[in-house]
Amino acid sequence: MSVDLDHIQTVYAEADCLFPEAQVEAAIDRVAAEITEVLASTNPLVYTVMNGGLVFAGKLLTRLNFPLESSYLHATRYRNTTSGGELDWKVPPAQDMKGRTVLIVDDILDEGHTLAAIVDFCKAQGVEQVLTAVLVDKLHDRKARENMKSDFTGLDVEDRYLFGYGMDYQGYWRNAPGIFALKGA
Ligand SMILES: O=P(O)(O)OC[C@H]1O[C@H](OP(=O)(O)OP(=O)(O)O)[C@H](O)[C@@H]1O
C-alpha cells in the first residue's frame, strides 16, 4: 500500500501535543523509580510488547539499575489502523517464564484487550507473578475488564487517538518526541 507522506506530515503539523518530551521523560523517571522499589530483588523477566512498547521500554530499561532479563513479544490488534480487532500473536514469548516474575512493558493501555491476553498467557505459563507497565493509560469506560489498570502507569491521557513515543499513526510517528493527539480525534 502506498503512503501519502504529505498526509503524514500534515497529521503531525496539525496534531495537539498533550505531553512534551520533558514531561514524558519525567513520567518515565517516576515509573522507573516505582518499578525499582517493587521489583529490584525479584530477578524479573521484562517483556517488551513490539512494536509500540519499543521506545518506552528502551528508555525505561536503562533507568532500571538492578539485575533483570529483557526479551520481547510481538502482538498486534490495530495493524496500522485506528481501531482494534482480534489479537494477532506475531511472535509469542520465547523465553521460559515458569516461576518467574514477569514485567510486561507496552506503550498504551487503551481498551486493554492486548494486555489482558498477554497477562492471561503469562499466567497460563505458570509465572510467579506478572505485572504490567504502560507509558499511557487512555481514560474511557471501554476497558476489556472492569476498572482495568496497569501496575505502573506513566501518564493518564484523554480519550483521543494518540501517537508518539512508540505509538503510531498508520505506522508513522512512533518517533515523535512527545505524546500527540490527532486533530479532531
Ligand atoms: O489496549 P488495546 O486497545 O488492546 O490497545 C493497546 C495496544 O495497541 C497497540 O498495538 P497495535 O496493535 O497497534 O500494534 P503495534 O504495537 O505494532 O502498534 C499498542 O502498542 C498496544 O499494544
Ligand code: HPA
Ligand atoms: O491511541 C492510540 N494510538 C496508537 N496506537 C494505539 N493503540 C491503541 N490505542 C492507540
